[in-house]
Amino acid sequence: MKHTLSILVENKPGVLTRVAGLFARRGFNIESLAVGLSEDPKFSRITIVIDGDEHPVDQVTKQLHKLINVLKIRDLDPGNAVAAELLLVRVAGEGEKRTEALQIAEIFNAKIVDVDRRQLTLRVVGTNDKLEALLELLQPLGVLEVVRTGTIALGRGRGG
Amino acid sequence: MTPDKRMKGSRALVAALEHEGCDVLFGYPGGVAIPFYDALYDAKKLRHILVRHEQGAAHAADGYARATGRVGVCTATSGPGATNLVTGIATAYLDSSPLVAITWQVRSDLIGTDAFQEADITGITLPIVKHSYLLKDTADLAQTVHEAFHIASTGRPGPVVIDIPVDVALGEAAYHDADSLDLPGYKPTFRGHVKQVRAAAKAINEAHRPVLYLGGGAITSDAAPEILKLAELRRLPVATTLMALGAFPETHELSMGMLGMHGTVTANYAVHECDLLINLGARFDDRVTGKLKAFAPHAKVIHVDVDPAEIGKNVAPIIPIVGDVKHVTAGLVKELQGMEWSPDLTAEWLARIAERKEEFPLHYEDPKDGKLAPQLVIQEIDRITGHDAIVCTDVGQHQMWATQHYTYTFPRQFVSSGGLGTMGFGLPASIGAKIGNPDKTVIDISGDGGFQMTMQELATAVSYDVPVVVCILNNGYLGMVRQWQDLFWDKRYSFTCVEVQPDFKLLAEAFGAVGLTVTEKDEIEPALREAIGNGRPTVIDFRTSAEENVYPMVPAGQEITEMIGGTSRKTRRKP
Numbered sequence: 001m002k003h004t005l006s007i008l009v010e011n012k013p014g015v016l017t018r019v020a021g022l023f024a025r026r027g028f029n030i031e032s033l034a035v036g037l038s039e040d041p042k043f044s045r046i047t048i049v050i051d052g053d054e055h056p057v058d059q060v061t062k063q064l065h066k067l068i069n070v071l072k073i074r075d076l077d078p079g080n081a082v083a084a085e086l087l088l089v090r091v092a093g094e095g096e097k098r099t100e101a102l103q104i105a106e107i108f109n110a111k112i113v114d115v116d117r118r119q120l121t122l123r124v125v126g127t128n129d130k131l132e133a134l135l136e137l138l139q140p141l142g143v144l145e146v147v148r149t150g151t152i153a154l155g156r157g158r159g160g
Numbered sequence: 161m162t163p164d165k166r167m168k169g170s171r172a173l174v175a176a177l178e179h180e181g182c183d184v185l186f187g188y189p190g191g192v193a194i195p196f197y198d199a200l201y202d203a204k205k206l207r208h209i210l211v212r213h214e215q216g217a218a219h220a221a222d223g224y225a226r227a228t229g230r231v232g233v234c235t236a237t238s239g240p241g242a243t244n245l246v247t248g249i250a251t252a253y254l255d256s257s258p259l260v261a262i263t264w265q266v267r268s269d270l271i272g273t274d275a276f277q278e279a280d281i282t283g284i285t286l287p288i289v290k291h292s293y294l295l296k297d298t299a300d301l302a303q304t305v306h307e308a309f310h311i312a313s314t315g316r317p318g319p320v321v322i323d324i325p326v327d328v329a330l331g332e333a334a335y336h337d338a339d340s341l342d343l344p345g346y347k348p349t350f351r352g353h354v355k356q357v358r359a360a361a362k363a364i365n366e367a368h369r370p371v372l373y374l375g376g377g378a379i380t381s382d383a384a385p386e387i388l389k390l391a392e393l394r395r396l397p398v399a400t401t402l403m404a405l406g407a408f409p410e411t412h413e414l415s416m417g418m419l420g421m422h423g424t425v426t427a428n429y430a431v432h433e434c435d436l437l438i439n440l441g442a443r444f445d446d447r448v449t450g451k452l453k454a455f456a457p458h459a460k461v462i463h464v465d466v467d468p469a470e471i472g473k474n475v476a477p478i479i480p481i482v483g484d485v486k487h488v489t490a491g492l493v494k495e496l497q498g499m500e501w502s503p504d505l506t507a508e509w510l511a512r513i514a515e516r517k518e519e520f521p522l523h524y525e526d527p528k529d530g531k532l533a534p535q536l537v538i539q540e541i542d543r544i545t546g547h548d549a550i551v552c553t554d555v556g557q558h559q560m561w562a563t564q565h566y567t568y569t570f571p572r573q574f575v576s577s578g579g580l581g582t583m584g585f586g587l588p589a590s591i592g593a594k595i596g597n598p599d600k601t602v603i604d605i606s607g608d609g610g611f612q613m614t615m616q617e618l619a620t621a622v623s624y625d626v627p628v629v630v631c632i633l634n635n636g637y638l639g640m641v642r643q644w645q646d647l648f649w650d651k652r653y654s655f656t657c658v659e660v661q662p663d664f665k666l667l668a669e670a671f672g673a674v675g676l677t678v679t680e681k682d683e684i685e686p687a688l689r690e691a692i693g694n695g696r697p698t699v700i701d702f703r704t705s706a707e708e709n710v711y712p713m714v715p716a717g718q719e720i721t722e723m724i725g726g727t728s729r730k731t732r733r734k735p
Contacts, residue, residue, distance in 0.1 A: 010345060014294070018286065025287045062469035068291040068311060071345040 003057045004153045007046040008072040015069045032150030047152045083153035087131045092142030093120045108134045169298040169329040170199035176305035178205045179337045186217040190237020192326035193264040212616040216588040218248020222257050223589025226575045228596035231313050235262040239277030249319045250288040254579025258317035260308050265325040282323050290318030298331035306338035315348025316467040352483030360462045360479045361495035367436035369509040372396045376403030377441015377485045379571045386489035399427035406573040420448035421714045422560040425520035428720040439463045441485040444474035454719040464488045519728045522564050527705030534633045534704040538565035540684045549601040552590035554610030555581045557639035560710040562605045584613030590628040608634040618671040621697035629691040630699040635706050643709045668699035676700045
């Protein structure tokens with residue numbers, strides 16, 4: 001099972017290196033990672049998705065807690081959190097393919113952010129599952145390039 | 161110090177170190193370290209010990225820290241000076257020793273340009289520090305030093321690196337002593353959860369076959385008095401890890417000695433058979449547990465550790481307690497004092513352990529090659545120092561014999577690289593230990609291999625008049641690796657025979673120390689008495705049997721009852 005960890009850290013140089021370095025050293029794989037400032041500019045919030053079957057999440061969070069710059073870690077319950085990821089995909093789109101791509105884009109609420117005669121670029125926001133589904137549908141048309149931000153997430157209710 | 165006096169960063173650092181109570185630091189100067197060394201030139205309270213290699217500085221500071229419980233401080237210049245500290249920092253990290261390493265860095269505007277003697281030391285040491293700082297502003301110096309000392313010495317201690325660009329040392333800023341902390345992410349838990357402590361006490365009270373398993377945390381938290389109380393209160397037999405030697409007096413009838421790969425038969429079988437294993441500040445290291453799945457198979461496990469990440473890392477305890485050993489053990493004692501208990505509960509168990517101790521003591525045969533038995537040398541050191549010396553070691557066979565054949569009676573008495581297993585640790589660590597404990601006899605037990613890794617520190621011992629006694633168990637082999645080759649690799653002694661060696665007696669004399677060579681049994685005592693009594697750094701070259709092995713031995717990854725050796729001396733039977 002995938003786990004989404006929301007980690008509040010001090011906004012200081014080298015903190016991301018410490019977090020990433022810890023994952024490397026302990027042999028934990030990161031599925032995705034996103035960082036940015038939090039509501040307080042003194043702190044940043046890191047969202048990390050890991051595979052809980054591969055590594056005991058408990059051990060990952062305990063090790064993270066040992067980093068001096070880490071303040072809080074929440075293992076977000078998917079049923080009680082909002083999560084989103086941004087994806088940009090460049091897809092081949094000429095003739096019929098273009099129509100199909102536009103239809104898929106509409107279904108997924110994706111925006112066309114760039115277009116020329118041969119291809120178009122879609123921007124879409126959604127959960128990891130939704131983005132996977134979109135990519136699967138676009139695959140037969142010819143996916144040329146993909147970039148994703150990694151999941152960001154917040155617990156519902158009283159903060160993350 | 162008058163408040164807010166403006167001063168140079170280099171002077172501020174001296175002031176800040178003195179404010180932390182640091183009275184000695186071990187180091188080696190270099191280009192960008194000059195401003196700091198200039199300030200040290202005038203330092204009144206802070207004594208600098210010039211080592212002969214930066215690795216020696218880190219180990220000496222570590223030895224000082226382990227033997228005193230205070231923070232050890234070392235310093236080195238940028239680039240190679242800093243990288244030479246790395247082995248010492250990793251050694252301190254693996255054994256949770258409070259070390260502050262101050263490294264000097266090229267000018268801030270040169271960082272990242274591959275400047276002369278530039279190395280990214282905070283990057284290099286990232287996986288082996290508890291925390292690190294790369295200073296940018298002279299004004300932050302005092303606060304950073306204060307935080308570094310706090311982090312290094314509290315919770316689960318560990319090394320902290322402060323990397324300081326030379327311009328920060330040259331810059332001026334207002335200085336005032338730092339006394340408050342701003343570490344929102346660092347709040348170690350000391351006191352165990354009351355409910356958990358009560359549950360643990362109840363389990364101890366009901367156990368038929370309990371064992372206390374002590375780790376380094378017992379020493380770090382100064383818990384020896386509480387542990388003695390606890391053990392005596394419920395008559396708990398005690399096994400210690402290498403890191404915990406001295407946390408419980410080995411002269412005590414409840415002591416079973418060390419457990420694990422080279423542990424005693426009594427300790428390993430007791431752990432195997434116990435119904436309650438009470439782990440105080442140990443981490444179920446592979447050298448202790450052997451095959452993890454078969455470790456303490458009949459036991460409920462109580463695990464007390466100040467580091468929550470250790471709990472459940474290797475073994476899932478039934479009663480986990482996050483807290484330091486001292487507080488938790490005191491809590492256990494208090495709870496148990498209020499409970500009824502009968503000694504009948506464990507009488508049979510204690511009788512079994514006593515019998516085993518009697519039948520399976522550590523033993524060795526007189527070597528057939530006519531040379532000294534290394535075990536005898538250690539036993540003589542033990543006898544002549546009356547169990548009262550501080551013993552430092554390198555790593556290998558001599559280290560294991562030192563754990564087995566010296567009788568440890570007080571905490572911080574045994575100073576050895578347990579986790580990282582660093583050869584060359586012994587001599588510099590003994591210098592640090594002696595500087596921290598000038599009234600104690602300090603013995604460094606080394607092998608001929610490890611001694612040659614840091615032997616230049618003899619010059620440090622001589623120049624600062626630090627009378628350590630270096631006992632080299634010289635068998636002409638890298639003995640522990642040879643032992644493995646002997647037992648598991650068909651006796652193919654690939655590059656473990658050290659054919660060419662210096663004459664250690666002459667070598668010691670060349671450094672201005674005293675050198676002695678001992679080849680006969682009856683020379684051991686006079687040599688030791690001279691070395692301890694002469695008040696000078698002394699090296700004794702004990703010519704020990706070449707192919708002696710350390711027994712008992714549990715091959716790596718086997719169950720801890722699968723011991724090579726460890727048969728009864730009288731009946732030749734296995735336990």
